[in-house]
Amino acid sequence: MPELREDVVVDKVTSLLGLRKDDAAVLSLEETSLVVNVDSFESGIHLYPFLPPRIAGRRAAVGSISDVLVKGAKPLGILVSLRVPSTADLGFLEEFYRGLLEAGTRFGARILGGDTDVSSTCYLRVDVVAIGVSRGKVLHRWGAKPGELVAITGRVGISSVLYALSSGGALSCNPGNSLVEEYGWGQLPEPATWLGIKELLTSAIDNSDGLALSLYYLAESSGVGIVVEELPVHAVAKECLPRERLVDAVLYASGEDYNFIFTFPEEAEEEVRKTGATIIGRVTEGEGVFLSDGRRVERKGWIGGPGYSPRL
Template sequence: MGKTAMNVLREDIIIDWVTSQLGIQKNDAAFFEHNETKIVINVDSFESTIHLYPFVPLRIAGRRAATGSLSDVLVKGAVPRGILTAIRAPATMSIESYKEFYSGIIDVAKRYDLRILGGDTDIAETGSLRADIVVFGFAKGKIANRWGAKPGDLLAVSGRVGLSSILYYYYRQNSVNCSITREMLEEYGWGQLPKPAEWLALKENVHAAIDNSDGLALSLHYLSEASGVKLIIDHIPLHPLAEECIPKERILDEVLYNSGEEYNFIFTIPAEEESTVAKLGFTVIGKVEEGRGVYFRDGIEIKRIGWVGGAGYNKRR
């Protein structure tokens, strides 16, 4: 890392500093136990200049914002129960737009049976739309931490990867080999999370888990680093539209490095669970070995590149 990079305000540098200052182990959500009740709680922010593509309707953006926060709680193995939401909107925004965004949060609450318990509202003269969304839930049994992967485990994911890569490609290049449809945007808003009941049944056997918010490659690296293991990838479940919309020679790089916000659950589990994993609709993408780093089976390295707040996509650490 260059000398100047140290002085730049970047999400990864800040997170390294704050977690080491406070002795926090990097995980997707926080865990708190009180009188034998296990509470899993998370906050994630949405800010329109960072998270809102101009072609995404506000209701879908509201869904994506709430889903991003909920995903961290569910992936740890808790049943999400409630939401608090603090929203700061500019007075330049119409009340209809505000309601549209908030309706997206309500959509997520309905889908996952969460109660919106309250929040906070601020109106500023100008500027961006911002929402800080807290989701909490209760866990029974095991917490699926980011660490704990063991050599010999299978590596698996929920859903498909690459829908968000299409949107980022379109945002950047202003064209893709397909039209951006309402259905694609709807699917992006809901993410690629598994069904809660299925995940909660499986998680008792899961060794380590993370959700894909910052891109497939970077999420795999975070999982590998947290457990001190090597990950070998032999198959990526590409979203069929990624194959259709992104130029063939760019697909793999876009899906690995310019993805994220899809919230696929990425986890490791003992090899004897393979048939259960498949039956529940997850895809085995590789395995865990002793060592460090993330590689394809042929030995080609998957780089530690993805979304880093303050740097954007594709900046190596």
């Protein structure tokens, strides 16, 4: 029997429920929409054991808040469900919560409460529910149209470096604490900046499974193709990763950079550039993700179970 994989389970469950896959769920109220997400993080699967507890807490909050913000909702609060090994100490928890709180403060989300379990047989696990509210447009993975531009926030490649490090790869650098700090924050835009341009945009997704796979998800959901002309590679990735593997690492193993990838019509180019985002390519007719030299980008990224591998 083949082992179960995240992509197979998500496809099965969403088709059973008739759910259209997206970054977060939307409940339309009268003038506003409530946007809700849940994401899970377990030490040894989603949280590198070498992360200081404050960064692990921050990472968990940012990962869930990211899905709400990318949809054009203002984050309001998070609920934190925690399963802690009985060997953990209160100092660890204090630091972990400092990380959750600092992420909440930056993105405007209060910690509303949660649930706790302590067990002698588990690793640290945290499930974070993030709640936000949107006035005006809600962005989806679908909506991109041929001829539009594709842009990305921040730089790509920090998580590729940490992944290479954790898989025992040889690095041509000595990544310091500032790398882990920046990794913990992800490459999300500031909420005010993002909410300030959202009405100009036609679709969006956050990079939580790798740049290539995120581009595929957006393209497939919108029924279009994408051509990538440029990549804003992080200086740390250029320094640490071997040159011949750099582009592949950035495309296929950047699953925790949390960049926002989004599309918009040409008329919005100037406003988008003002935010500091980089225009990386164009939406095309047809299907697939391609580089400007015509090479097809592989449909490969982070899949729970096998790890970085092709999407079924």
